Amino acid sequence: MGNQLIHGDCLEWMRTQPDNCIDLTFGSPPYEAARTYGIDFAISGQAWVDWMVERMVEMVRITNGLVAMVVEGQTRGYRYSAVPALLMADLHRAGIHLRKPPVFHRVGIPGSGGPDWLRNDWEWIICATSGGKLPWSDNVAMGHTPKHDIGGQMSNRHADGERLNAYMSTRSRHQSYKLPGKANPGNVIHCKVGGGLMGHPIAHENEAPFPEKLVEFFIRSFCRPKGVVFDPFCGSGTTASVAVKAGRGYVTTDVRESQIELAKRRLKQSQTELF
Numbered sequence: 001m002g003n004q005l006i007h008g009d010c011l012e013w014m015r016t017q018p019d020n021c022i023d024l025t026f027g028s029p030p031y032e033a034a035r036t037y038g039i040d041f042a043i044s045g046q047a048w049v050d051w052m053v054e055r056m057v058e059m060v061r062i063t064n065g066l067v068a069m070v071v072e073g074q075t076r077g078y079r080y081s082a083v084p085a086l087l088m089a090d091l092h093r094a095g096i097h098l099r100k101p102p103v104f105h106r107v108g109i110p111g112s113g114g115p116d117w118l119r120n121d122w123e124w125i126i127c128a129t130s131g132g133k134l135p136w137s138d139n140v141a142m143g144h145t146p147k148h149d150i151g152g153q154m155s156n157r158h159a160d161g162e163r164l165n166a167y168m169s170t171r172s173r174h175q176s177y178k179l180p181g182k183a184n185p186g187n188v189i190h191c192k193v194g195g196g197l198m199g200h201p202i203a204h205e206n207e208a209p210f211p212e213k214l215v216e217f218f219i220r221s222f223c224r225p226k227g228v229v230f231d232p233f234c235g236s237g238t239t240a241s242v243a244v245k246a247g248r249g250y251v252t253t254d255v256r257e258s259q260i261e262l263a264k265r266r267l268k269q270s271q272t273e274l275f
Contacts, residue, residue: 001021001022001228001249001251002249003240003244003249003250003251004250004251004252005234005237005240005252005260005263005264005267006251006252006253006254006260007253007254007255007256007257007260008253008255009253009255010055010232010233010253010255011054011055011058013253014055014058014059014061014062014232015058017062018062019061019062020062020063020064020130021062021064021228022062022063022064022065022228022229022230022251023063023064023065023136023223023224023227023228023229023248024063024065024066024067024068024218024219024222024223024227024228024229024230025059025062025063025066025067025068025069025229025230025231025232026066026067026068026069026215026218026219026229026230026231026239027069027070027230027231027232027233027239027252028069028070028071028210028233028235029052029055029069029071029232029233030043030233031071031072031073031074032044032045032048032073032074032081032083033074044074044081044083045081045083046086048083049083049086049087049090050090052069052071052083052087053087053090053091053094055232056069056087056091056096056126056128057091057094057096059128059230059232060096060128060129060130061130062230063129063130063230064135065129065134065135065136065137065222065223066099066127066128066129066134066137066218066222067127067128067129068102068125068126068127068218068222069125069126070104070123070124070125070210070214071083071084071087071123071124071125071126072084072120072123072124075114075117078114078116078117084101084124084126087126088101088126091126091128096128097128097129097130097131097132098126098127098128099127099128099129100127100187101124101125101126101127101187102125102127102187102188102189103122103123103124103125103187103188103189104122104123104124104125104189104191104210104214105121105122105188105189105190105191106121106122106123106190106191106192106193106211107121107192107193108120108121108122122188125189134222136222136223136224136227137221137222138220138221138222139184139221140181140182140183140184140185141220141221142185142216142217142220142221143182143183143184143185144182144183144185145181145182145183146182146183185217189214189217191211191213191214192211192213193210193211210238211238212238212241212242215238215239215242215243216242216245216246219239219242219243219246219248220246223243223246223248225247225248226247226248226249227248227249228248228249228250228251229243229248229249229250229251230250230251230252231250231251231252231253232252232253233253233254234252234253234254234259234260234263235254235259235262235263236259236262236263236266237252237259237262237263237264237266237267238266239252240252240263240266240267241263241266241267241270244267244270245270
């Protein structure tokens with residue numbers, strides 16, 4: 001499957017595709033009625049959940065590996081819509097296999113907590129598969145060198161209550177253990193956002209961009225080299241641009257022709273910078 005920028009509805013496109021033709025699906029749908037995107041998009045609450053379930057079920061069908069969607073609800077009248085949690089519940093009831101959702105952590109918009117609540121510094125990343133072990137992953141691709149040597153600070157207990165260092169410091173039991181070159185990065189993904197921090201200036205021409213670092217985390221961790229990444233909500237083309245830089249292919253759709261043209265401009269610049 002070659003690189004493709006498709007002007008059209010993602011659901012219609014997915015319904016024409018065979019099972020398991022994509023290696024990783026990653027993107028971010030509209031957050032309820034937070035923005036109309038110039039097309040009068042105004043779906044909230046359970047209607048949004050139903051809209052999203054229909055699309056995520058198809059994403060899982062065509063994806064051989066992981067489906068990861070960055071989502072968030074809205075707070076109106078001092079009440080949170082909770083649509084990410086409702087979406088997970090409905091996907092679970094529909095038979096979709098969920099993984100524990102990672103967190104996209106960034107410094108939130110000042111005032112986003114309102115007059116009596118806390119600033120919103122994180123968003124959900126709902127992760128789903130068709131079941132079983134992922135066909136390909138490198139879960140330390142975005143990791144770091146271990147903070148502690150063997151016998152260091154981290155510890156836990158076994159079923160018998162014995163305390164044992166997480167790096168397996170008990171020599172009699174774990175003589176074959178070797179300190180890993182990279183530690184698993186964990187499921188709280190820290191990214192800087194805002195002006196000049198999204199990875200490319202064109203990103204800011206879209207109403208709701210996400211940082212290249214967030215996309216890179218998932219592509220390098222869950223899409224095999226030379227594999228194909230699908231983003232159902234193209235926007236400014238962040239996912240496609242990062243896929244190219246990471247040596248992966250891309251397919252992305254958007255109902256707005258303006259965003260496909262925006263992504264074309266970005267990809268042209270990214271490819272020029274790369275080569």
